Amino acid sequence: MANEREPLLSTHTNGTSSRGTSSVLQRWKASLTESVDPNNCHAALTWQCVIAGAADAAAYSQTGTWVGFMTGNVTQLTIALVTTLLHNPSPPSSISRIWLSSTAVLGFIFGALIATWIDSHFHGKHRGKLVITALARGVVFAVLVPFLAFYGWSGWYGMGVLFVMATNMGSMAVCATKLGSTPYSTTVVFTASMASLFSDPLLPLSLSKASQTRAKSLFALIFGGACSQVLMILTSRYFGQQDSSFIFDGEMSALTLKAHESKPIGSAFAIGLVAIFEFICAYAWFTAKTEQSS
Numbered sequence: 001m002a003n004e005r006e007p008l009l010s011t012h013t014n015g016t017s018s019r020g021t022s023s024v025l026q027r028w029k030a031s032l033t034e035s036v037d038p039n040n041c042h043a044a045l046t047w048q049c050v051i052a053g054a055a056d057a058a059a060y061s062q063t064g065t066w067v068g069f070m071t072g073n074v075t076q077l078t079i080a081l082v083t084t085l086l087h088n089p090s091p092p093s094s095i096s097r098i099w100l101s102s103t104a105v106l107g108f109i110f111g112a113l114i115a116t117w118i119d120s121h122f123h124g125k126h127r128g129k130l131v132i133t134a135l136a137r138g139v140v141f142a143v144l145v146p147f148l149a150f151y152g153w154s155g156w157y158g159m160g161v162l163f164v165m166a167t168n169m170g171s172m173a174v175c176a177t178k179l180g181s182t183p184y185s186t187t188v189v190f191t192a193s194m195a196s197l198f199s200d201p202l203l204p205l206s207l208s209k210a211s212q213t214r215a216k217s218l219f220a221l222i223f224g225g226a227c228s229q230v231l232m233i234l235t236s237r238y239f240g241q242q243d244s245s246f247i248f249d250g251e252m253s254a255l256t257l258k259a260h261e262s263k264p265i266g267s268a269f270a271i272g273l274v275a276i277f278e279f280i281c282a283y284a285w286f287t288a289k290t291e292q293s294s
Contacts, residue, residue: 035125036288040289044288047277048172051278052169053223053226055068059104062158065100065103065104067166103166107162108173111167111170112174113170114171130285134285138279144275149268224277231266234266
């Protein structure tokens with residue numbers, strides 16, 4: 001009799017488990033179709049600041065090029081163009097700078113265009129869009145880890161990595177902009193955030209709510225950059241590698257990496273950290289408060 005009942009118990013248990021799993025999936029699906037409250041998603045936006053700082057630190061330490069700070073890139077690009085035009089022969093460093101800065105700028109623009117196209121199909125506050133795009137950026141950063149560990153930043157490989165990283169940053173900037181969160185949109189607004197913060201009439205006794213938000217974005221950027229740099233230094237020391245720098249190889253007519261190492265493992269670890277931050281950001285978007293319908 002006991003043996004006859006066992007299949008029935010097992011079937012009942014499996015049925016309950018299936019219904020429970022189905023219920024969870026339905027709740028997740030319903031949540032992804034909701035709109036997040038722009039005024040209550042600071043956790044996800046703060047993680048975006050951390051990501052911007054960490055990604056910029058990883059790219060700039062190896063190439064002298066920003067992937068999120070386009071003001072710096074355009075300024076460097078302009079200087080390099082003028083220097084190249086007024087010197088004959090053109091300095092190799094200026095030609096290298098033109099390639100690197102223009103690659104980052106074009107990548108950022110490409111990412112912004114992609115994000116805008118996605119936003120035309122899903123409104124800016126759509127939770128599913130925010131979660132999936134953050135996950136996609138995390139996967140892209142994760143793919144770059146073995147690529148960097150194997151090829152490094154040399155030549156066209158390095159330029160490809162810069163382009164992809166800048167594309168992710170452009171996408172992320174549009175994401176925050178569509179939510180109306182200027183302090184979190186790009187790294188360039190941190191200059192304006194700092195100006196607004198230190199011009200707050202309540203400083204130093206207290207801070208207005210807007211200034212608190214701006215202060216949070218500044219500290220998040222610093223935290224991300226510090227984490228990335230510390231990880232690069234420690235891992236490079238552990239693997240016995242040295243710092244590297246880009247030069248222009250006139251014979252090959254391409255960028256080459258002049259360095260003591262062929263695989264800058266430190267920056268690969270830093271990009272891996274950025275990928276982890278992106279996955280955390282995706283979770284923060286998933287758990288952000290839902291916008292209440294009026």
